[in-house]
Amino acid sequence: MATFDLNDDSVVVVIGSGAGGGTVGAELAIKGVKTVILEAGKRHETEDFINDEWGSFGQLAWTDKRTTSGDWRVARDFSGLPAWIVKSVGGSTTHWAGASLRFQEHEWKAQTNYGDVEGASLLDWPIDAEEMAPWYAKAEDRMGVTRTNGIPGLPGNNNFKVMKAGADKLGYKECHTGRMAINSEPRDDRSACLQIGFCFQGCKSAAKWSTLVAEIPKGEETGNLEVRPESHVLKIEHDDSGKVTGVVYADKDGNQQLQKARVVCVAGNSIESPRLLLNSASSMFPDGLANSSGQVGRNYMRHMTGSVYAIFDKPVHMYRGTTMAGIIQDESRHDPSRGFVGGYELETLSLGLPFMAAFLNPGAWGREFTSAMDAFDRMAGMWIVGEDMPQADNRVTLHGSEKDQYGLPVPNVHFDDHPNDIAMRNHAYKQGRALYDAVGAVETYPTPPYPSTHNLGTNRMSAKATDGVVNKWGQTHDVKNLFISDGSQFTTGAAENPTLTIVSLALRQADHIASQMSKGDL
Amino acid sequence: MATKLKSYNGTGGTPEPLFLTTTEIEREESMRVLDKRPKVSRRGFLGGSGVTLVAMSILPSGVIMGADSAWAMTAKALKPESFATLVQMSRDIYPHDRLNDSYYAKAVAAFDSQAEESEDSKKMLEDGVAALDAAAMKAHGVTYGQVGWEAERVALLQAIESDGFFQSIRGGLVTGIYNNPDVWPLFGYEGASADQGGYIERGFDDIDWLEA
Numbered sequence: 248m249a250t251f252d253l254n255d256d257s258v259v260v261v262i263g264s265g266a267g268g269g270t271v272g273a274e275l276a277i278k279g280v281k282t283v284i285l286e287a288g289k290r291h292e293t294e295d296f297i298n299d300e301w302g303s304f305g306q307l308a309w310t311d312k313r314t315t316s317g318d319w320r321v322a323r324d325f326s327g328l329p330a331w332i333v334k335s336v337g338g339s340t341t342h343w344a345g346a347s348l349r350f351q352e353h354e355w356k357a358q359t360n361y362g363d364v365e366g367a368s369l370l371d372w373p374i375d376a377e378e379m380a381p382w383y384a385k386a387e388d389r390m391g392v393t394r395t396n397g398i399p400g401l402p403g404n405n406n407f408k409v410m411k412a413g414a415d416k417l418g419y420k421e422c423h424t425g426r427m428a429i430n431s432e433p434r435d436d437r438s439a440c441l442q443i444g445f446c447f448q449g450c451k452s453a454a455k456w457s458t459l460v461a462e463i464p465k466g467e468e469t470g471n472l473e474v475r476p477e478s479h480v481l482k483i484e485h486d487d488s489g490k491v492t493g494v495v496y497a498d499k500d501g502n503q504q505l506q507k508a509r510v511v512c513v514a515g516n517s518i519e520s521p522r523l524l525l526n527s528a529s530s531m532f533p534d535g536l537a538n539s540s541g542q543v544g545r546n547y548m549r550h551m552t553g554s555v556y557a558i559f560d561k562p563v564h565m566y567r568g569t570t571m572a573g574i575i576q577d578e579s580r581h582d583p584s585r586g587f588v589g590g591y592e593l594e595t596l597s598l599g600l601p602f603m604a605a606f607l608n609p610g611a612w613g614r615e616f617t618s619a620m621d622a623f624d625r626m627a628g629m630w631i632v633g634e635d636m637p638q639a640d641n642r643v644t645l646h647g648s649e650k651d652q653y654g655l656p657v658p659n660v661h662f663d664d665h666p667n668d669i670a671m672r673n674h675a676y677k678q679g680r681a682l683y684d685a686v687g688a689v690e691t692y693p694t695p696p697y698p699s700t701h702n703l704g705t706n707r708m709s710a711k712a713t714d715g716v717v718n719k720w721g722q723t724h725d726v727k728n729l730f731i732s733d734g735s736q737f738t739t740g741a742a743e744n745p746t747l748t749i750v751s752l753a754l755r756q757a758d759h760i761a762s763q764m765s766k767g768d769l
Numbered sequence: 770m771a772t773k774l775k776s777y778n779g780t781g782g783t784p785e786p787l788f789l790t791t792t793e794i795e796r797e798e799s800m801r802v803l804d805k806r807p808k809v810s811r812r813g814f815l816g817g818s819g820v821t822l823v824a825m826s827i828l829p830s831g832v833i834m835g836a837d838s839a840w841a842m843t844a845k846a847l848k849p850e851s852f853a854t855l856v857q858m859s860r861d862i863y864p865h866d867r868l869n870d871s872y873y874a875k876a877v878a879a880f881d882s883q884a885e886e887s888e889d890s891k892k893m894l895e896d897g898v899a900a901l902d903a904a905a906m907k908a909h910g911v912t913y914g915q916v917g918w919e920a921e922r923v924a925l926l927q928a929i930e931s932d933g934f935f936q937s938i939r940g941g942l943v944t945g946i947y948n949n950p951d952v953w954p955l956f957g958y959e960g961a962s963a964d965q966g967g968y969i970e971r972g973f974d975d976i977d978w979l980e981a
Contacts (some may be wrong), residue, residue, distance in 0.1 A: 298961035301948050404968075405976040412979045441967030442974075451963035561978045562802045566958065568973035600958040604947035612862045612930075612939055613923060620947070621865060624803065624957025686979065 251283050256507035258283050259760065260494055261514060262480045262523065265338020266749040267733035269458025272474075273466030274757035279763060282472050283506060284463075285496055287479040287515075288334035291341075293460060296449030300601045303448035307341060309334040312651055315516065317641070317662040319735060320695045324609035329660035329699040330549075332516055336476050337459025338611030339516065339700070341449045345427040345456065346594060347392040348743035349383050352376040353581055354634070356590075359740040360581060361588040363704045366548055366665060367636035372717040372738040373710040382751040390428040390456040390750065391435055400424045401431045401440060404568030406595045409559075409627040411751035413682035416574050417547065421576035425594070428456035428746075429569060435461060442568035443596070459627030478504075481653055483527040483536055483729070491536075491729045497653055510769055514732040514753075517547065517702035521579050521643045521735060522658040524706070524716075533590060537706075537723035542716050544644055546637035547660065548740040549699035551668040553631045554596060556607065557688035558622035565597040565627050577741045578678065579633075587670040588594055590635025590742045598628070606697055619692060627683065631675040632701070634742045636665035643705050701745050706735040720759045721752060728769055730757055799973035800859055803957045807867060824860070824870055825853050825914075833874070840871035846884035846891055849900040850912075852877060855938065857914045858901065861922045862939050863946050876945030880938070897934030901925060 251258050261272040264286040273283040288309075297303045308331065315322035315329045322329075323468045333339045353360045355376055358369040387395040388638060394400050401409065401424045414422035422579035429446075430439045440454040466472035477499035484492045493507040502575045508737070513520045521544040525535040535543050579590040600623055607619060619626075641663060645656035664672075680691040709715025721736050725730045734745050734752050741748070763769040824836045829850045833856070834841045837918040844852040852874075884891035898913075904925050905913040915920045929935045946952065953960050962968055 298963050301944060402974060408974065408976050440969075441963075442969040443963045443967035445961075445963065452967070464948045491802075562800060562957070563976060564800075564802075564957070564959075564972065567962075567968040567971070599960075600953055600956050601944065601948040604943050614864055617863050617865050620863075620956065621867070624805070658847055 248467045249281070249470050251281060251473050253504060253506050255281070256492070257281060257509050258507070259510045259512065259731065260285060260500055260506055260508035262494065263287075263338055263514035263516065263519075263733065264336050264458055264463065265333070265514060265516065266340050266343075266458065266746045267735065268512065269337060269340065269462050270750050270753035271453055271512050271732045271757045271760075272472060273458065273462035274754055275761060276472035278757065278761040279469075279471060282466070282763055284472065284474045285478040285480055285494065285506065286336050286338075286474060287602045288336060288476060288477045288630065290336040290474070290476040293449070293451060293453045296341075296451050296706065298443070298445045298448060298451060300448065300599050303445070306592065307333045307335045307449060310705050312649060314646055314649060314657060314659045315661070316659060319662040319664055320660050322662070324695070325698050328418060328698045329662075330516070330518055334704065336463065336474060337457045339732045340457035341459055342447050343457075343698070343746055344596075344744075345429045345569070346571050346574065346744040347353050347387065347426050347747040348388060348592070349430045350376065350379070350741040350743055350748060351579065354409035354739065354741035357589070357634075361717045364588060364636060364667060366638060367667070368639045369506035369637060370707070370709060370714055370738050372708060374708075379748075379751060379755075381745065382755045385754055386747055386751040388460070389754070390747070391430055392747070393425065393427045393429065393431050394423070397424060398434070399431045399571070401427055401429060401569060402442075404442060404565075404572045405563050406565035406568070406597055407573035409563060409565075409686055410573050410575065410593075410595050410629060410682070413686045416685035417678070417682055419575050419577045422589050422648045423574065424572060425570070425574045427571070430454040434556070437461070440569060444566050444568060444599075446568065446570035448530060479653070480523060481526065481655060482514070483513075483523065485531065485536070485726065487530065487531075489531060489726060491726055510728045510730065510764070512730045512732040512756075512760075513706075516733055517705045517735040518643050518658050518660060520731060520733055521705040522645065525645050526655050532725070536726040537716055537729055539725050540715060542707060542709075542714070545639050546703050546704040547641045547662060547702070548635050548637055548704040548737065549662060549696075550701040550703070550740055551591060551631070551633040551635040551671050551675075552592040552696040552701075553672050553676060554628060554694035554697075555631070555676060555683065555691060556598050556619070556626055556628040556694055557680070557683030557691040558619065559625045559689050560689055561628065562624050563627045564624055565595075566599055570597055571595060571630070578675070583742075585674055586669045587674065589634030589667070591631055591671055591673065591675050592744075593682075594630050594632060594744075607692060607694055609695070619690070622690075623653055630677055631672065631679065632742065632744060633671050633675065634740050637704055637739060638663065640663055691744075701734070701740070702725065703734045703737040703740050703745060706731045706739045708736045721756045730756060746759045777967065786851060800975045800977045803954060803959070805867065805955050805957050807869065807955060814816060825856060827853055835870045835874070837869065839869055840874060841876060842874050845881050847881050847894060849910070851895055852881060854898045854914045855880060855894070857922070858926065858938060859942055861919060861926060863942055864919065864963070866945070868946075868952060872949060872952055875949060876942055879945050893934060893937070897938075898930075900934070902926065
C-alpha cells in the first residue's frame with residue numbers, strides 16, 4: 248500500500264471510493280498512475296459488517312446534515328435523510344444490492360426518442376450503446392456479473408419464486424434471477440453467495456462485488472494507490488490559469504490538510520459532488536467551480552421508485568437469501584401507449600422487521616399497519632425502478648443558513664415528481680399488485696419511495712458546454728484537469744440500476760486520463 | 770454435509786475461512802417455518818390495592834405491574850401513572866395481540882430514560898399525558914388508561930396525531946417495538962444469519978405451496 252506526500256503534485260486525487268471513485272482510482276493505479284483516494288468515511292472491512300439493519304445503518308449510512316424540499320414524499324417522511332447512501336470505504340457499493348443491467352440502446356438518446364416532454368429537461372447523452380459496449384463488457388467481467396461471461400445465474404429464493412409464479416400468470420416473459428454482481432460460484436478470490444440476506448448491510452461473505460473487496464485491494468497491490476479514510480473534502484483549489492491544483496480536506500481529527508494534485512476526480516455521489524463544486528466557488532468561478540453553464544446541482548434524478556408488498560395466507564420468509572433475488576424486464580421498454588415515456592424494472596426486495604416497520608408506510612399506525620406487520624413472515628415484496636424525468640429545478644443547492652460540522656453550508660435536495668414519474672409509478676403499482684393477486688395475495692400494499700439510493704444527474708454530461716457540466720469523458724467543460732466520476736454525470740437516468748454504468752464509465756474515464764497523461768495533455 | 774466456505778477478507782493475502790462449517794441440517798420435505806407463539810414464563814405477583822388501568826396496575830410502592838402479572842417495572846423519572854398511560858398509548862398505536870404489555874413497557878422505559886436525561890423531554894411527556902388524560906376525562910369521565918374500548922382510545926389519539934408529543938412517541942416506538950430482538954421470533958423474523966452460515970442450507974428456497 249502506497250503513501251503519498253501532501254505536497255506531491257504528481258498524483259491524481261479521487262474524492263470518494265464508491266462505484267465511480269473506487270473504480271477510477273483502482274484502475275488508474277493498475278495503469279501505473281499514482282493515485283490518492285480521499286474517503287470521508289471510515290474503513291470497515293467485510294468482517295466488520297453487521298447483520299442488523301439499524302446497527303448497520305449506524306455503521307455505514309451518510310447521516311451528515313441535509314435538508315429537503317419539494318412535493319416528493321421523502322421530504323415529508325424523512326426530511327433530514329433525502330438519500331440512503333454510504334459514508335465508508337467502498338461507498339454505496341457496500342450497500343447496493345448488486346443488480347447490473349446495461350442501458351437499453353434507446354435510453355442513451357432520450358430527447359430524440361421520447362421527444363419533447365413538458366417540464367422535462369431531457370437531453371441525449373453524447374455517447375451511445377456502441378461506444379459503451381466494450382466498457383460494459385469489461386465491467387461485467389471485473390464485477391463477475393451473473394448471466395455474463397458464462398457465469399450461471401443465482402438460485403432463486405422464496406421471494407423470487409413468488410414473483411416468478413405471478414410473472415408467469417401475467418404472461419411476462421423476461422423474469423429470471425437477474426444479472427447480479429454476486430458470485431454464484433467462487434470467483435476472483437471471493438466465495439459464492441451463502442444466501443445470507445443483509446445485502447444492504449455490507450456482504451458478510453464478500454460474494455457481492457464492491458469497490459471495497461474487489462477494486463481497491465487490486466489497486467493497492469500495485470503500490471500506486473493510497474486510500475485515505477476519514478478525509479472529508481471541503482474545497483477544490485485552483486490556480487490563476489483556472490486549473491485545479493489540490494483539495495482541502497478535514498482529517499480524522501478535524502484538522503484541515505491540503506493535498507496537491509495533478510488531476511482531480513470528483514466522485515462523492517450526486518448530492519456531495521455538486522455541493523463540493525458549489526462550495527469551491529472563487530472570484531474566478533463565482534457561481535461554483537465548473538459551473539459556467541449554471542447546470543451544477545440541476546437535473547437531480549432519483550429514479551421513479553416505489554415498492555409493492557403483498558401478504559399471503561401461507562409463509563414466504565422473503566428475507567431469506569439475496570435481497571434482490573430476481574427481476575422482471577418486460578415493462579422496461581419505451582411504449583408511450585402505457586401513458587408515459589420510458590420504462591421500469593420490477594425487482595424483488597425484502598426488508599427485515601425493523602426496516603419494514605420504518606418503510607412500509609412511514610407515519611402509519613393502528614390496526615391496518617399492525618395487521619400487515621403481523622404477517623411479516625407471509626410477505627413477499629418487489630421494488631420498482633424506472634426512468635424519471637430530469638427537471639431543471641429538481642436540484643441540489645447550498646442551504647442559506649444551515650451549516651455542517653465543518654461550518655460549510657449543508658445541501659438542500661429539492662425534488663418534485665414529474666407527471667410522467669407519477670403515471671409510471673401508478674402503472675407499476677397496478678402491475679405489481681396484479682402479479683401478487685394472481686398468486687393469491689390476501690392484501691397488497693403500495694409502499695412509497697424510500698430515501699434515494701440512486702442519486703443521479705447533478706453534473707450532467709453534454710455535447711455542448713452550455714447544456715451540462717462535463718463532456719463525454721466526464722471531464723468538466725470549464726476545467727481541463729477536473730473530472731466527475733460518479734452518477735452525477737448521468738445525462739438521463741434510464742430504467743436500469745446505475746452501478747454497472749457508473750463502473751463502465753469509470754473504467755473508460757481511467758483509460759482516457761491515463762492516455763492523456765502519457766501524452767502530456769494533462 | 771459440512772461445507773467449508775471461504776471468504777476473501779478484502780485486505781489482500783490468503784482467503785481466510787469465515788465459516789468453518791455450516792450446521793448440518795437434513796433437507797426436509799416441507800418448508801421450515803417458525804413457531805410464533807410467545808414463550809414468556811409467567812410469574813405471580815401478590816395482588817395489591819393500587820390503581821387499576823385497563824391492562825395493568827400501579828402498586829402503592831409505585832411499581833407498575835402487568836395485569837397478567839407477567840412483568841413489573843419501576844419508573845425512573847416519570848410518574849408511575851404517566852409511565853402506565855404511555856404503555857397503554859403505545860399498545861394503542863401499534864396494537865399486536867400476540868405481544869404482551871412487557872414489550873410496550875420496555876419501549877416506554879426508553880422514553881423514561883430520555884425523561885431522566887432531559888427536563889425538556891420529561892415535561893413534554895408529562896404534559897402530553899396530562900393533556901391526553903384531560904381529553905379522556907372530558908369525553909368519557911375517566912383517565913386515558915381507564916377508557917374501556919380501544920376504538921375510543923384511538924379516537925382520542927387521532928385528535929392529537931399531528932402533535933409533537935404523539936409523533937415523538939410514535940416515532941420512538943418504530944424502533945422501541947420493532948427493533949427489539951426479543952419480538953423478532955414472534956413475527957417470524959430470524960435476525961442475523963451470517964453467523965449461522967446464511968440460509969443456503971436453511972430454507973432460502975423452501976417455499977412449498979406455489980402451484981407449478
